[in-house]
Amino acid sequence: MNENRDSNPTVAPIVWRGPEFLREVEARSGARVSACLQCHKCSTGCPVAREADLYPSQMMRMILLGQAEELLASSGIWLCASCEACTTRCPMAIDIAGVMDALRILAVERKAQLGDAHGHHFNRAFLASVRRHGRVFEMGMMTAYKLRTRDLFSDVDKAPKLLLKGKLPLVPKRSRSARKVREIFRRADADQEGKP
Amino acid sequence: MRYAFYPGCSMEATARDFGASTRAVLAALDVQIEEIPDWSCCGSTPAHRTNTALAVALPAFNLCKARDMGAPVMTACAACYSRLRAANHKLRSAATERERVGRILGASYDGSVPVHHLLDVLANHVGVEAIRRSVARPLAGLRVACYYGCLLSRPPEVVAFDDAEHPECMDQIVAALGASPVDWPYKTECCGAGLSITNPDVVCRLSHRILTMARQAGADCVTVACPLCQLNLDMRQADAVKRYGPLPATPVPFVTQLIGLALGLPPKELALGALMVPAGKLFSGVRA
Structure with a gap:
């Protein structure tokens, strides 16, 4: 046996874990992932491909192979900037950016060990602010984000600069629709959890 | 209208x-x-x-x-x-x-x-010609890289009012102001957008690439029509330069600020002082 050959992931035997994950992602995103022909156009144009642990085209392949666990723990799904270059350029018209949304949602829902939790904490802090005020209150949102990530000191130089330029209000500008917005959040959450 | x-x-x-x-x-x-x-x-x-x-x-x-x-x-x-x-x-x-x-x-x-x-309204409803006729102080000599970013042009079936890979409406508006839009290839490259808070290093790298390319194309400034693009290219410019190499300070005014100046509106009304990289020098000729 050639040991080198067996330890080389590029020639490792393909393991297919059934169609369930593919069908779930397709249903969630409305994108036809199974049409992927591995042209790698998405990966070529991806602005964060350099930093990500997986290329988008690799992710498409892993979905087809049902490799849910590895994929949902990837940091790449959180590094995606939702720039939509992949969706725009896919020759098979797969909404790849929409697939990324579905993967992030599934990762949180299935309580996967997140490859990079910053994006998740940011989303939570941002949406909590909208839920509360009907609009984003940056100062409150940033404080909540920093507490969630326990990363208190990054970007501390930015707040005074923004304050000086009048770009960081100290009190929230509440929307008078805030109560209605809270109701929309409640119903949308229930919808996602499959409750009536 | x-x-x-x-x-x-x-x-x-x-x-x-x-x-x-x-x-x-x-x-x-x-x-x-x-x-x-x-x-x-x-x-x-x-x-x-x-x-x-x-x-x-x-x-x-x-x-x-x-x-x-x-x-x-x-x-x-x-x-x-x-x-x-x-x-x-x-x-x-x-x-x-x-x-x-x-x-x-x-x-x-x-x-x-x-x-x-807004760009759709300005370029297609108001019209580039009407904007040209309203110009009181042409921005002659100002070389501008028009940066569209991601969300104004992608995906085309959702947003399209301009070409997804090579949009031009902002260039046409800037030309109507008397300035010179530069021909450059990074009009729709991503600046890192919403990663600004969570992955600032990535945003600095991407913003640095965009600013570098704009400078290589001969631009004096980069103009934008997106709050997040502006924040990334302007507020993070100092960090990007520190991390990825020196660049001449490049102002990132909103396209509406350029239009306002050309229409003869007072800079204060356009909040020009709120930019992190000061833009004053660009318009010294304009105000005179």
């Missing part, structure tokens, strides 16, 4: 200069805007990355309000524009989506309220 105006959260905070200059320029060009009463956040990127129902319901809630105003919607924020258009697109293409959002909002909405971006 009358529009239901959706400002979006950043126009009153991190992009207050975009908000101020947008209002000033529209008034000068006789475009009437009426703010959507009690508007709320569109959900931005965090909503569509967290809950697909929420991502459609929040924009739909605001579009329902606009429907009652009987005027098409206009927004200046590229992210709000993208989210409002994406919601309309989903609601128009799927009955299940209309049912779901109807349930969540307690009101029916079919995705039919037209949504325009």
Whole structure:
């Protein structure tokens, strides 16, 4: 046996874990992932491909192979900037950016060990602010984000600069629709959890 | 021309200069805007990355309000524009989506309220020629890289009012102001957008690439029509330079600030002083 050959992931035997994950992602995103022909156009144009642990085209392949666990723990799904270059350029018209949304949602829902939790904490802090005020209150949102990530000191130089330029209000500008917005959040959450 | 105006959260905070200059320029060009009463956040990127129902319901809630105003919607924020258009697109293409959002909002909405971006209104409704005729102080000699970013042009079936890979409307507007738009290849490259807070290193690298390319193309400044692009290229410029190599300080004015100056509006009304990389030097010839 050639040991080198067996330890080389590029020639490792393909393991297919059934169609369930593919069908779930397709249903969630409305994108036809199974049409992927591995042209790698998405990966070529991806602005964060350099930093990500997986290329988008690799992710498409892993979905087809049902490799849910590895994929949902990837940091790449959180590094995606939702720039939509992949969706725009896919020759098979797969909404790849929409697939990324579905993967992030599934990762949180299935309580996967997140490859990079910053994006998740940011989303939570941002949406909590909208839920509360009907609009984003940056100062409150940033404080909540920093507490969630326990990363208190990054970007501390930015707040005074923004304050000086009048770009960081100290009190929230509440929307008078805030109560209605809270109701929309409640119903949308229930919808996602499959409750009536 | 009358529009239901959706400002979006950043126009009153991190992009207050975009908000101020947008209002000033529209008034000068006789475009009437009426703010959507009690508007709320569109959900931005965090909503569509967290809950697909929420991502459609929040924009739909605001579009329902606009429907009652009987005027098409206009927004200046590229992210709000993208989210409002994406919601309309989903609601128009799927009955299940209309049912779901109807349930969540307690009101029916079919995705039919037209949504325009400010650039669309300026280039195609007001018209480049009308803007040219209104110019009082041409920005002669100013070389400008027009940076569109992601959400104004992608994906084309959702947002398209210009070419997805090679948009030109901002270049045409800038040329009408008497300035010279540079021909450059990074018009729609991503600046890192919403990763600004979570992965600033990535944003610095991407912003540095864009600024470097703009300088290589001979631009004196980069102009934008998106609050997040502006924040990344302007506020993070010092960090980007520290991390990825020296570059001449490159101002990143909003396109509305350039238009306002060319129309002869006072710089204060355009909140030019709110830019992090000062732009004053660019216009020394203009004010004289």
